[in-house]
Amino acid sequence: MKAAVFHKPGDIRYDSVDDPRIEDSRDVILKVTSTAICGSDLHILSGAVPQANNMVMGHEFMGIVEEVGSAITNLKRGDRVVVPFPIACGHCFFCTHEASPACENSNYKHYGPNGDMMGQKGGALFGYTDLYGGYSGGQAEYVRVPYADISPRIVPDDMSDEQVLFLTDIFPTGWSAIDWAQLKGGEVVAIFGSGPVGLMAQKAAWLNGASRVIAIDPLDYRLEKAKTVNKVETLNPHKVNVVDAIREMTNGRGADVCVDAVGFEPERSFVDKFKATINFEKGSIKVLEMCFEAVRRMGTVSIMGVYGSTYDNFPLHRVFDKGITIKQGQAPVLNYIDHLIDLVSTKKVVLDDIITHTVPLSKVSEAYAMFDDKTDNCVKVVLKP
């Protein structure tokens, strides 16, 4: 079959690989109908999240069930499903404690309590390096879905792929960021990063009762997108001091909730890069530092952007003095997906309005370059195998 294959940093291309096959009685094989490129894939493309071997990319995908393992009774050939990106067994300690991204069984080679960069990770993810389980991803014609009795969800026939595809990752991820802050209604929510994850967090903030939603991004075209699809207020850090602006908008207090939807590879100056080199740090925590400044005392910072090393000048003094609550990690998609399918199917939220490009999978190299370089006003790319 054909797939988007990672060869080395900067080199993801359309290639031939072996067809996946049923390896366990709980597997299904899916014929992929739509798949998307995620900001998380860019951390592999850049080499910051390391991968030595060739690998089929992609953790945002949906399709039609082609073949089912002998233990599968919840799905049959022909069912149309979306698949949450964390791979979870459904039965271990963490899976039974609403913490499926920490599954103890899906990543048996590299699992461990440490959570360090090179050794012990959490549960597995589709198409996300050997450290995260070494599973082939869904930017492909076909994909093997393990533990298929647990995570795939059948989607309504009358909805297009585009309407439901983002239930696999970015909508539950944006939702997690807001759910973790437990809004009571009326909060001011500032969301750093207006890429796909930031845009989904904006939608989730409105749905959970925010009174003001502020999007922050250095790219004007992404702020325009945010204004158009989500009716948010916007701030560009190239044009204003974002922390001062947020304080001015909130009687000097700061936002009730700040979301970091950027992570460790933000736009960086020469000084940022120099600091990272001498401190042996990966990327930068500058966005997180801004969140801690811009949030009000006793507020919440939700970190959805990925971080990948130690960071020695972490401003713990500010976090302590302001009494900030921090919550972060891989989104526990399974905790939310059924509720979120309801929201989409009852039209309480529209997800496909962030798509800017739909291209054949054969154009995957060009699609990665465009999404990474932020050219052609690219916000979200859907690939068709």
Ligand code: NAD
């Ligand atoms: P993206 O790269 O398209 O978006 C990031 C946005 O941040 C861009 O629009 C960029 O212009 C903006 N940005 C850069 N520097 C900034 C700054 N200083 N201040 C404000 N904004 C800045 O990626 P995405 O798909 O939206 O993903 C965002 C992050 O979320 C990535 O780190 C990704 O790995 C992570 N992610 C995490 C989970 C999870 O479960 N926790 C799931 C999906 C994605």
Ligand code: ZN
């Ligand atoms: Zn993702």
Ligand code: ZN
């Ligand atoms: Zn498990």
